[in-house]
Amino acid sequence: MGTSGQQLQIEGLWKRYGDTVALQDMTFTVQPGELFGFVGSNGAGKTTTMRIALGVLSADSGHVHLGGRPIDLALRRRIGYMPEARGLYPKMKVGSQLSYLAQLHGLSAGEAADAVTSWTTRLGINNRVNDSVDALSLGNQQRVQLAAALVHDPDVLVLDEPFSGLDPVAVDVMSEVLAEKASHGVPVIFSSHQLDLVERLCHRVGIVVRGHMQECGTVGDLRAGGGTELVVQAPQASPGWADDVTGVVTASYGQGRTVLTVQPGSEDVVDQAVLAAALRTGPVHGFSRSQLSLSELFREVVAA
Amino acid sequence: MSDHRIGQLGSATSPARIIALVAKRELTTRARTKSFLISNAIILVLILGGIIAASVFTGAVDSHPKVGLVGSAATLSGALSASSGSIGKPLDISTQSSEATARSKVAAGDLDVALVSEGTGRYTAIVKKSMASELRSIIDSTVRQQAVSAALIAKGVDPVTLATSAASAGVTVQPIHPPDPNSDQRTALAFIAMLLMFFQILMFGLYVAMGVVEEKSSRVVEVLLATIKPLHLLWGKVLGIGAVGLLQLAAYGVVGLAAGMGTGLVTVTGLAVGVFASVLFWFILGFAFFAVSYAAAGSLVSRQEDVNSAATPITMVVMVGYVLAQVTLADPGGTVASVMSWIPPFSAMLMPLRIASGTTSPGQIVVSVVLMLLVTVALAKVAARIYERSVLHTGTRVSWREALHIGA
Numbered sequence: 001m002g003t004s005g006q007q008l009q010i011e012g013l014w015k016r017y018g019d020t021v022a023l024q025d026m027t028f029t030v031q032p033g034e035l036f037g038f039v040g041s042n043g044a045g046k047t048t049t050m051r052i053a054l055g056v057l058s059a060d061s062g063h064v065h066l067g068g069r070p071i072d073l074a075l076r077r078r079i080g081y082m083p084e085a086r087g088l089y090p091k092m093k094v095g096s097q098l099s100y101l102a103q104l105h106g107l108s109a110g111e112a113a114d115a116v117t118s119w120t121t122r123l124g125i126n127n128r129v130n131d132s133v134d135a136l137s138l139g140n141q142q143r144v145q146l147a148a149a150l151v152h153d154p155d156v157l158v159l160d161e162p163f164s165g166l167d168p169v170a171v172d173v174m175s176e177v178l179a180e181k182a183s184h185g186v187p188v189i190f191s192s193h194q195l196d197l198v199e200r201l202c203h204r205v206g207i208v209v210r211g212h213m214q215e216c217g218t219v220g221d222l223r224a225g226g227g228t229e230l231v232v233q234a235p236q237a238s239p240g241w242a243d244d245v246t247g248v249v250t251a252s253y254g255q256g257r258t259v260l261t262v263q264p265g266s267e268d269v270v271d272q273a274v275l276a277a278a279l280r281t282g283p284v285h286g287f288s289r290s291q292l293s294l295s296e297l298f299r300e301v302v303a304a
Numbered sequence: 305m306s307d308h309r310i311g312q313l314g315s316a317t318s319p320a321r322i323i324a325l326v327a328k329r330e331l332t333t334r335a336r337t338k339s340f341l342i343s344n345a346i347i348l349v350l351i352l353g354g355i356i357a358a359s360v361f362t363g364a365v366d367s368h369p370k371v372g373l374v375g376s377a378a379t380l381s382g383a384l385s386a387s388s389g390s391i392g393k394p395l396d397i398s399t400q401s402s403e404a405t406a407r408s409k410v411a412a413g414d415l416d417v418a419l420v421s422e423g424t425g426r427y428t429a430i431v432k433k434s435m436a437s438e439l440r441s442i443i444d445s446t447v448r449q450q451a452v453s454a455a456l457i458a459k460g461v462d463p464v465t466l467a468t469s470a471a472s473a474g475v476t477v478q479p480i481h482p483p484d485p486n487s488d489q490r491t492a493l494a495f496i497a498m499l500l501m502f503f504q505i506l507m508f509g510l511y512v513a514m515g516v517v518e519e520k521s522s523r524v525v526e527v528l529l530a531t532i533k534p535l536h537l538l539w540g541k542v543l544g545i546g547a548v549g550l551l552q553l554a555a556y557g558v559v560g561l562a563a564g565m566g567t568g569l570v571t572v573t574g575l576a577v578g579v580f581a582s583v584l585f586w587f588i589l590g591f592a593f594f595a596v597s598y599a600a601a602g603s604l605v606s607r608q609e610d611v612n613s614a615a616t617p618i619t620m621v622v623m624v625g626y627v628l629a630q631v632t633l634a635d636p637g638g639t640v641a642s643v644m645s646w647i648p649p650f651s652a653m654l655m656p657l658r659i660a661s662g663t664t665s666p667g668q669i670v671v672s673v674v675l676m677l678l679v680t681v682a683l684a685k686v687a688a689r690i691y692e693r694s695v696l697h698t699g700t701r702v703s704w705r706e707a708l709h710i711g712a
Contacts, residue, residue: 054530056696073533077317081530087523092333103325104531106316148527 005032005185006067008053008156013062015048015211022048023211026062030187030204035178037198038191039294040208041302046191047084049208050160054081066156077105080154082162084191086145088133094120094144095129098151105152112151119147123173139167146174150181157181159190163197175201199294207301215301223291228267230260230274230289236282245270245277322532326540327547330515334548344552351560359567368396369439372406372418377427380419383446393438406430419443425451486572493576494636494660496560497583498629500553501653505590506622508549509598513611515541516602516695525695534692542595546588553587579660589673590652593680594618596687603694604702617704625653636661646672648679 013026023045030036038046051057053064055076064071066078089097095116102112120126123143125136133141142165149159157178163171178201182188192198198205199219206216215222232242235256242251242260247270251260258278262270271289278284292300334340373381378399388395398415400406406418410430417439418430427447429435435443453463519525519537528537557580564570601615612619632641632654645654645664651672658664690707 051526056526056529074317077531079530081527083523083526083530085523085526087525087527089333089518089524090522100325100329101527101531104317104322104528108316 006155006187007031007065008187008189009063009065009068010049010053011063011065013049013052013064014060015045015052015057016060021211023052023059023062026208026211026213028206028213028216030189032187033182033185034187034204035182035202036187036189037202037205038189038208039193039195039198039205039298040191044208045211046208047160048211050081050158050189050191051083053158054079054083056083077152078155080149080152080157080159082145082149082159084160086141088141088144088148090134091132093130093132094125094136097133098129098144098147101148102151107152115151115153116147119151122177123147138165139170142166143170143173146177150177155186157186157188157190159188161192162190163192163194171197195294195298205294207298209302215297219294222294222297228262228264228271228289228291230262230271231286232258232260232274232278232284233286234258234278234281234284237278238281241281242274242277245273248274319533319536322536323540323543326532326537327544330541330544331547334511334545335551344555348555348559351556352563355560355563355569356567359569362569368394369416369436370396370398370414371439371443372398372400372409372415374400374403374406374418374420376421377419380427380446380450383450384443387446387449388442391442393442395439395442403430417443425454486575489570489572490575490661491633493570493572493579494633494657497579497656497660498633498653500556500583501587501590501656502622502626502629504549504553504587505594505653506619508545508591509594509618509622510611510615511545511549512542512595513598513602513615514608515545516599516691517605517608517611520603520606520695521608529696534695535688538596538599538688538691542592542599546591546595549591550584550587554584557583575660575662579656582656582659586652586656589676589680590649593649593652593676593683594622596680596684600687600690600694600707603691603697604704604707606697606701610701614701614704621649625650629653629657632657637663646675648672648676651676 008030010026010028013023015021015023026045026049028036038049040046048057052059052062053071055071055073066075069075092100098116098120099109099112102115103109107115116129117126120129123146125140125143125147128136128140128144133144136144146159146162149157159178162174162178166174175197178188178190182203202219204216204218205222207214207222233256234241237253237256237258239253242248242258247263247266249261249263251258260274262274267289275284275287278287371384381397381399384395385397400409400415400418403418403420406415406420407430409415410418410432413432416431417435420428420430422428425447427443429440429443456463456466519528525537561570561576561580564576565573570576597618598615601618602611605611605614628640628644628650631638632645635641636658641654641658641663644650645658646668655664655669655672659669686708694702694707
């Protein structure tokens with residue numbers, strides 16, 4: 001397992017471009033074996049954070065540590081990186097390109113050849129190793145890019161938007177590979193706008209707003225912070241019927257449909273009180289309690 | 305296990321191995337392309353063909369005039385070869401059995417001239433159309449000399465004694481600037497050396513700039529720089545592309561020299577090999593200087609179509625060198641040539657010319673090499689810094705002013 005099983009620590013990163021503040025005190029930790037989802041609006045600072053972690057950009061201040069050691073070139077070689085702007089030599093053959101990158105990461109020519117065979121097979125591009133990259137479809141180029149991040153058996157994975165532009169089959173392959181790497185103790189961090197995917201795959205999620213880590217935790221934790229939503233369908237209820245129920249935080253009244261959020265922590269008591277209040281208005285056709293999806297949480301956090 | 309791997313990493317990722325890997329990729333991807341192999345095959349064939357054509361045209365091959373002596377004219381043989389040999393225009397002399405045979409051989413072009421004795425020092429020269437004036441004067445003077453000797457002997461004077469006593473009289477020419485008998489070949493060699501130098505430096509320098517931009521525009525540079533240092537990438541690229549340029553130059557030179565010597569076009573073998581070696585050596589220095597500059601220029605832009613404009617200042621310097629080389633070629637010992645050939649980077653272009661023309665000293669060669677090395681190392685540092693700062697910058701072009709400012 002190499003040097004995996006180490007913690008990736010991002011600590012107090014600041015970065016300014018002229019008057020624009022790209023990162024302000026960006027701080028979070030990815031545990032060994034953890035799949036960490038990095039979400040945020042465009043321009044929030046996800047790519048900047050990843051580029052600083054990989055040393056292709058320098059921070060104005062702050063640190064990146066791997067296993068408690070400040071990250072340097074030797075440690076960086078053990079990271080598998082997929083940049084947001086995909087980059088491969090367009091005219092170079094898939095096989096020799098992957099082998100070259102593997103050797104730059106320190107593999108011998110023989111080890112590199114084995115790694116290329118195993119990863120191209122795993123990712124379903126083993127019949128394309130002798131084609132030049134620009135002869136491949138975008139989806140297959142993306143697979144080559146993932147292979148480039150994995151070919152040296154990295155101890156950490158940092159992937160910027162790995163799922164964008166993939167077909168559903170490739171999404172499944174990618175998800176599987178990331179989960180497998182994490183199960184081997186590799187900390188995996190990836191950014192994505194596909195929040196359902198992040199919600200499904202990740203152990204923990206970080207929501208970045210304007211260069212700062214606004215919320216960070218398991219999806220369950222974030223939901224607990226976001227509260228519970230109740231939807232009541234009571235056609236004869238008049239607007240304002242639920243305003244006096246203790247524990248209701250917000251209520252929006254539509255055509256016989258009311259959406260309420262309740263105070264976190266006391267959902268189980270409050271929802272029964274709401275139901276009782278609804279029944280007093282007349283017939284109740286629907287009553288449901290739902291947790292916020294990550295997308296809703298995200299919108300809430302960003303809007304806050 | 306983790307310690308074991310870290311132990312291995314030390315050697316597997318040493319700067320030398322990384323630079324070698326980058327250089328190897330540059331070399332193989334460039335030298336293996338079909339267009340590269342085909343164009344070089346064509347150029348080598350052209351060099352070979354051109355040299356053979358030139359040797360035929362200048363008559364270097366089998367150029368000795370063929371003289372046939374008929375009957376008693378054969379007595380001229382010794383005197384003819386002696387006098388023609390003394391002025392460096394040897395003749396190919398043969399005896400012919402009859403005038404008829406000699407005539408048919410002249411008509412067929414197997415002989416340039418047939419000499420037939422008409423008795424008492426008179427000869428008829430049979431030629432196809434006319435006789436070359438040089439050949440005519442050799443034959444004329446030999447025949448006259450023979451007649452003079454015969455007359456002297458008849459008067460009881462021994463021509464050998466006469467010749468000995470007359471030998472001490474005469475004019476000795478004492479030139480202040482003795483002409484170099486090989487000056488034509490020297491000039492030709494210098495000219496070829498200059499052309500090769502400029503083509504290789506301009507072409508391979510631009511390859512470096514284009515290679516840098518290729519990595520920027522394909523964005524692969526971000527993957528690379530997450531793994532290796534910008535300096536290692538830069539030097540690997542310069543070395544790899546430079547090696548291709550050097551190999552190509554060596555191939556041209558070896559084929560050219562072999563053909564030149566084989567056809568007898570080049571007779572100053574030692575000088576030619578020396579000039580060739582100095583071109584290779586100065587190419588390495590000149591290329592290193594310009595390649596790092598071209599790499600810095602390439603790092604300023606993100607698109608191939610902007611390469612030329614970013615590289616303009618460097619190309620201008622190369623062109624100034626070209627003009628200086630023309631001046632040097634015209635007057636290798638002149639003031640401009642001798643001053644500018646000290647100054648880097650012009651020394652790289654001018655020194656091979658001055659070495660070819662024989663107007664420089666070992667001392668100047670050594671000092672100008674050292675100067676060139678010092679300047680190249682200093683420039684490489686500045687260029688590398690510009691490269692490091694600009695190579696990840698995408699989008700708009702970075703101006704030279706900005707690049708130098710942030711580099712300072």
